[in-house]
Amino acid sequence: MGPSGPPRHAIKLLLSRDRGSVLLETAIAIPMLFGIAMSLIWALGVATTALSLGDVARESARAIARGENVEVIARKTSEQAPKAQLNIDQSADSVLVELTQYVSLPVPMFDGLGLTVRRSAVAARENFNW
Secondary structure: OEOOEOOHHHHHHHHHHOHHHHHHHHHHHHHHHHHHHHHHHHHHHHHHHHHHHHHHHHHHHHHHHHOOOHHHHHHHHHHHOOOOEEEEEEOOOEEEEEEEEEEEOOOHHHOOOEEEEEEEEEEEOOOOOO
16 A cells, blocks of 8 residues: 555456446346336226226116116126126115226236236115105
């Protein structure tokens, strides 16, 4: 060690060891950020799907409970939620409408991975005997 600090060749050796670390850190960080972004987009899609299916199921159950035509309501429900499977269960005093939809990851590589969103609504039959 000289009077003004470490020799110059020691500084060059230290700098040359750190040269590839920025590239390596970037190569690791970019796929991780991409994965986090895709996960957030997918979660937002699942939440949006769940909310819309719940709204459609409630509207449909209420309409059928009021006495509207089941085929017409089923057609409207299929238009509002085209990818969802519709199940209508009617009893003497209530109507159950259940919508089920599969939401896959937005990455084509992971198309088989996803989540099934199921929303249902029950409405009591309205009898208008005046």
